[in-house]
Amino acid sequence: MFIYLDAMSWLSTISVLFLLGAANARFTFVQTPAPAPRAHQQVTPFPRAEFSIPFNSKAPRRKSKTAAFAAVRRLLSPTGDDNGTNVVALDVDRFEVDYLANITVGGQDFTVIVDTGSVDTWVIQQGFNCKDPNGTLVPQSTCAFGTAGYDTNASKTFQPFPDVNANMIFGNGAVLNGPVGFDTVAVGGLEVANQEIAVPNVATFNGHGIVSGLLGLAFPSLIIAVFNVSDGQKLPYDPFFFSAVKQEKLKDPIFSVSIDRVTVDQLANDNVTQNIGYLSFGGLPPVPILNTSVTLPIQGYSIVNSTAIPSNGPDAQFLFYTVDIQSYTFPGSTTVLTASNNTVLDTGTTFNILPEDVAAVFAAGFDPPATLITSPLNGRPIYVVDCNATAPEFLVTLGNTTFSIDPRDQVVPSAQFDNGTTVCTSGTQPITSLGDAFNMQFILGDVFLHNVVSTFNPISKEVTLTQRAKY
Ligand SMILES: *[C@@H]1O[C@H](CO)[C@@H](O)[C@H](O)[C@H]1NC(C)=O
Ligand SMILES: *[C@@H]1O[C@H](CO)[C@@H](O)[C@H](O)[C@H]1NC(C)=O
Ligand SMILES: *[C@@H]1O[C@H](CO)[C@@H](O)[C@H](O)[C@H]1NC(C)=O
Ligand SMILES: *[C@@H]1O[C@H](CO)[C@@H](O)[C@H](O)[C@H]1NC(C)=O
Ligand SMILES: *[C@@H]1O[C@H](CO)[C@@H](O)[C@H](O)[C@H]1NC(C)=O
Ligand SMILES: *[C@@H]1O[C@H](CO)[C@@H](O)[C@H](O)[C@H]1NC(C)=O
Ligand SMILES: *[C@@H]1O[C@H](CO)[C@@H](O)[C@H](O)[C@H]1NC(C)=O
Numbered sequence: 443m444f445i446y447l448d449a450m451s452w453l454s455t456i457s458v459l460f461l462l463g464a465a466n467a468r469f470t471f472v473q474t475p476a477p478a479p480r481a482h483q484q485v486t487p488f489p490r491a492e493f494s495i496p497f498n499s500k501a502p503r504r505k506s507k508t509a510a511f512a513a514v515r516r517l518l519s520p521t522g523d524d525n526g527t528n529v530v531a532l533d534v535d536r537f538e539v540d541y542l543a544n545i546t547v548g549g550q551d552f553t554v555i556v557d558t559g560s561v562d563t564w565v566i567q568q569g570f571n572c573k574d575p576n577g578t579l580v581p582q583s584t585c586a587f588g589t590a591g592y593d594t595n596a597s598k599t600f601q602p603f604p605d606v607n608a609n610m611i612f613g614n615g616a617v618l619n620g621p622v623g624f625d626t627v628a629v630g631g632l633e634v635a636n637q638e639i640a641v642p643n644v645a646t647f648n649g650h651g652i653v654s655g656l657l658g659l660a661f662p663s664l665i666i667a668v669f670n671v672s673d674g675q676k677l678p679y680d681p682f683f684f685s686a687v688k689q690e691k692l693k694d695p696i697f698s699v700s701i702d703r704v705t706v707d708q709l710a711n712d713n714v715t716q717n718i719g720y721l722s723f724g725g726l727p728p729v730p731i732l733n734t735s736v737t738l739p740i741q742g743y744s745i746v747n748s749t750a751i752p753s754n755g756p757d758a759q760f761l762f763y764t765v766d767i768q769s770y771t772f773p774g775s776t777t778v779l780t781a782s783n784n785t786v787l788d789t790g791t792t793f794n795i796l797p798e799d800v801a802a803v804f805a806a807g808f809d810p811p812a813t814l815i816t817s818p819l820n821g822r823p824i825y826v827v828d829c830n831a832t833a834p835e836f837l838v839t840l841g842n843t844t845f846s847i848d849p850r851d852q853v854v855p856s857a858q859f860d861n862g863t864t865v866c867t868s869g870t871q872p873i874t875s876l877g878d879a880f881n882m883q884f885i886l887g888d889v890f891l892h893n894v895v896s897t898f899n900p901i902s903k904e905v906t907l908t909q910r911a912k913y
């Protein structure tokens with residue numbers, strides 16, 4: 443989850459790749475089907491996890507910072523059309539939910555963002571320089587991390603990695619630069635020795651006094667930030683989960699994520715909402731589940747001339763948790779083609795981002811119906827809905843197995859005008875809301891993921907979905 447600023451422009455961690463377009467290939471995605479699901483179960487095959495840690499959520503942020511960061515988002519916008527003229531009117535952060543967890547690095551405690559859409563784990567280094575979006579040095583308090591930072595000198599287990607740097611830019615405008623090293627990282631009792639991590643000492647960050655870093659859980663092919671200072675070469679390494687598997691810390695090489703829906707009241711009244719799901723290693727989180735489960739192969743990509751062609755051949759690179767959808771079912775769904783190839787399961791995106799006609803027919807089924815407007819933030823189409831509307835039922839079928847989405851997940855409080863009026867959006871938005879860079883990359887985001895336990899096996903390259911009991 444790394445999208446605080448982008449409720450209306452949809453930029454998620456996935457956008458890291460695109461925003462770094464100058465230095466990295468900007469991918470075009472081509473549609474082809476993934477291999478057939480390997481297995482289909484009624485009963486989920488996994489044990490209760492060996493290690494689990496509850497998620498917390500973040501606090502609302504200050505409006506002035508939102509406005510400041512609109513500046514850097516404009517600079518980084520892949521299409522340049524996000525001129526930000528209406529940014530100040532929309533307090534887009536009020537309703538964003540980040541899924542945070544407490545971890546230790548070298549025995550020091552940090553609250554970090556848990557992100558299945560990026561891979562480099564980092565914690566801010568004590569004594570860091572805070573910069574505003576223009577690169578001007580400002581007081582450390584402006585960056586508003588949750589702690590004074592990681593004191594590498596105070597850790598007996600820290601080892602520097604000389605002449606190696608990490609240079610990270612995120613879709614929300616955060617920029618983190620600085621050295622790389624190794625230390626013991628512990629998450630929910632799972633302890634990994636000599637984990638390579640970034641320890642940035644220069645930051646442009648729009649914190650809220652809680653977060654001090656990030657735990658990345660995506661595939662190593664997404665490592666784009668760590669490089670050799672002498673020759674500029676990228677330096678791949680084992681991210682946290684892969685190290686845990688190599689160090690034989692887990693019986694099963696899997697991790698699971700359960701992310702709970704959070705009410706508007708929780709977001710409005712609490713600075714930190716505790717216990718909104720779990721990150722679990724080696725099995726399932728401690729939440730009630732039903733006997734509806736399926737295991738799907740993750741779709742890899744062959745990258746040729748900046749085009750990412752889905753491929754499961756020997757050259758396949760695994761980027762995201764991409765699967766095929768057999769069908770979506772809701773009132774009127776028989777009138778449109780609802781299958782979609784290449785759909786990314788992403789905890790870093792709030793919404794389901796689906797084919798245009800699927801979003802349109804679904805929007806018509808709300809009572810009262812959702813209406814299509816042009817986002818004041820980026821000029822893209824977006825379905826807005828009355829916050830008191832009732833949503834139609836929405837079923838997702840993958841590998842012959844059907845999962846249901848709770849209608850409450852389909853009305854998403856997304857922004858607030860200065861006069862206090864809340865704006866809600868449909869949980870299901872058209873692919874066109876993302877802009878061209880996301881060509882043919884459909885997404886099932888938090889709206890879907892609130893309803894399932896997602897169990898990832900990046901070693902066998904499979905994902906298992908299990909329907910959660912209603913909550
Ligand atoms: C999936 O990809 C195949 C091969 O490119 C194509 O024939 C099919 O129409 C695609 N399915 C959808 C739903 O777009
Ligand atoms: C995480 O750490 C923060 C700050 O120390 C603390 O307030 C919070 O209760 C912790 N949360 C959990 C779930 O342990
Ligand atoms: C750690 O030690 C180095 C070298 O002595 C020093 O430059 C740096 O300021 C120290 N960092 C902190 C946070 O004290
Ligand atoms: C950045 O620089 C521009 C142009 O000089 C200025 O208008 C803007 O206010 C500056 N932004 C910040 C956050 O200092
Ligand atoms: C970085 O590059 C230099 C020059 O090519 C090389 O000597 C050194 O071994 C490299 N370091 C790493 C960690 O790869
Ligand atoms: C949230 O944090 C602010 C600033 O730190 C504090 O003034 C306020 O009392 C906190 N609210 C709650 C509900 O904890
Ligand atoms: C799921 O299936 C197992 C084995 O058939 C059974 O023991 C269990 O009660 C079922 N659980 C639910 C929630 O239906």
Ligand SMILES: *[C@@H]1O[C@H](CO)[C@@H](O)[C@H](O)[C@H]1NC(C)=O
Nearest residue numbers: 523524525526527819820821
């Ligand atoms: C801002 O962007 C919108 C949508 O692309 C466009 O209509 C508008 O003219 C732009 N405004 C400025 C001041 O550039």
Ligand SMILES: *[C@@H]1O[C@H](CO)[C@@H](O)[C@H](O)[C@H]1NC(C)=O
Nearest residue numbers: 827828829830831863864866
């Ligand atoms: C939604 O319903 C509540 C309670 O019935 C009411 O107070 C509120 O004004 C309604 N909001 C809208 C946007 O209609």
Ligand SMILES: *[C@@H]1O[C@H](CO)[C@@H](O)[C@H](O)[C@H]1NC(C)=O
Nearest residue numbers: 478479480481482840841842
């Ligand atoms: C789905 O059902 C069809 C028809 O019963 C069957 O041919 C196919 O093998 C099934 N696929 C999976 C993954 O179970």
Ligand SMILES: *[C@@H]1O[C@H](CO)[C@@H](O)[C@H](O)[C@H]1NC(C)=O
Nearest residue numbers: 531858859860861862863864
């Ligand atoms: C609040 O502002 C929005 C945007 O200007 C406007 O559409 C809405 O009607 C206003 N609501 C109230 C209650 O004034």
